[in-house]
Amino acid sequence: MPDSSQTVEQQDKKRPRSLGRRILRIALMLLYILILLELGSRSYWTIKHGMPFFSRLDDWYGMFYTELNDSGVRQADLRAGDERFDVLFLGASALDRIHRGAADEISAGLSAATGRDVRIFNLARPALSTRDSLIKYSRLLADKRFDLVVVYHGINDTRLNNCPADRFRDDYTHAGWYAKLKRLEANKHLLAFWTLPYTVEYMAINAASGRGFRQYVPRHRPNKAWLAHGGDIKTAQPFGQNLQEIIQIAQGRGEPVLLMSFAWYVPADYSLEKFKARQLDYVLHASPLEVWGIAANVTEGLRVHNGVIREAAGRFDNVIFVDLERAVPKRGEFFDDVCHLSDKGKKLATAKFLSEVADFLRSRTASK
Numbered sequence: 143m144p145d146s147s148q149t150v151e152q153q154d155k156k157r158p159r160s161l162g163r164r165i166l167r168i169a170l171m172l173l174y175i176l177i178l179l180e181l182g183s184r185s186y187w188t189i190k191h192g193m194p195f196f197s198r199l200d201d202w203y204g205m206f207y208t209e210l211n212d213s214g215v216r217q218a219d220l221r222a223g224d225e226r227f228d229v230l231f232l233g234a235s236a237l238d239r240i241h242r243g244a245a246d247e248i249s250a251g252l253s254a255a256t257g258r259d260v261r262i263f264n265l266a267r268p269a270l271s272t273r274d275s276l277i278k279y280s281r282l283l284a285d286k287r288f289d290l291v292v293v294y295h296g297i298n299d300t301r302l303n304n305c306p307a308d309r310f311r312d313d314y315t316h317a318g319w320y321a322k323l324k325r326l327e328a329n330k331h332l333l334a335f336w337t338l339p340y341t342v343e344y345m346a347i348n349a350a351s352g353r354g355f356r357q358y359v360p361r362h363r364p365n366k367a368w369l370a371h372g373g374d375i376k377t378a379q380p381f382g383q384n385l386q387e388i389i390q391i392a393q394g395r396g397e398p399v400l401l402m403s404f405a406w407y408v409p410a411d412y413s414l415e416k417f418k419a420r421q422l423d424y425v426l427h428a429s430p431l432e433v434w435g436i437a438a439n440v441t442e443g444l445r446v447h448n449g450v451i452r453e454a455a456g457r458f459d460n461v462i463f464v465d466l467e468r469a470v471p472k473r474g475e476f477f478d479d480v481c482h483l484s485d486k487g488k489k490l491a492t493a494k495f496l497s498e499v500a501d502f503l504r505s506r507t508a509s510k
Contacts, residue, residue, distance in 0.1 A: 207278060222287040255503055317358055322343075322347055
């Protein structure tokens with residue numbers, strides 16, 4: 143009969159070994175699950191958003207800002223003092239449409255004023271705000287140099303007022319779009335190796351933005367339940383801060399900024415019903431004002447933002463200011479809707495733009 147003390151001793155020796163094996167098996171199982179989840183995460187971005195399976199940080203920002211690739215700005219050799227006159231457009235759909243409708247006239251006018259070949263890199267796209275332009279210019283184009291930076295913003299920032307004051311954030315992260323960008327920035331050092339944490343955060347923000355929760359300001363249309371809050375113009379300070387940072391960065395890089403007040407027009411008899419029936423004096427009736435909020439709130443936001451723009455223009459010597467709001471008559475023949483210029487409006491804006499830039503370049507040459 144075996145000694146009972148020896149049996150206990152043998153059992154004690156086996157326990158740590160079996161416990162260690164169990165812990166190892168659990169650890170390997172967890173690792174296996176995490177690897178599967180990571181593969182699923184990468185597959186999601188590849189299938190849903192067209193991302194490379196092994197992505198770089200540029201790919202992630204490129205998902206948010208496809209214009210970085212579409213414009214060719216990333217691939218271009220942009221250095222100070224080269225033989226070309228390189229122009230950067232920062233704005234939203236209003237500036238994008240001016241460029242698309244008058245690209246040849248703008249290029250020809252700038253070429254005549256500078257005597258150089260002109261390249262325009264248009265990073266203006268629908269729904270973007272001053273925050274997007276600051277992110278792109280300060281972080282994503284830090285190694286690029288331009289001969290002129292054109293900044294034209296005003297209306298999209300007004301949409302961000304459509305939330306209760308206690309939810310509003312100066313970095314605009316009370317909107318899902320900017321919350322996702324902020325989390326992207328927080329995860330940027332991990333993303334080449336480990337995408338799962340950002341995927342979870344991204345989907346959580348999506349879920350919180352959905353109809354059942356509506357915890358964030360939507361990107362393209364206001365939350366109807368929050369529309370009444372849009373009359374409190376909370377964007378004045380961040381709008382001005384974003385513009386100021388762009389101008390100061392440009393100043394440090396030796397780049398002049400063409401800053402324009404925002405042209406807009408709302409007929410006295412405006413209503414959504416008349417807009418849909420095309421009974422107003424707009425040329426095309428492109429986008430109803432309600433895309434941004436309640437009419438009175440949006441127009442108040444535009445007035446405030448234009449005041450901020452004029453104030454900023456007067457404080458920096460690298461700013462070429464075009465008071466486009468006052469230059470474009472508030473008549474339907476110049477507008478397709480509240481903020482998008484008609485062909486006639488684009489021609490007027492382009493002529494004013496080119497005249498002010500030519501005057502600035504002549505004065506700069508004369509002072510040398």
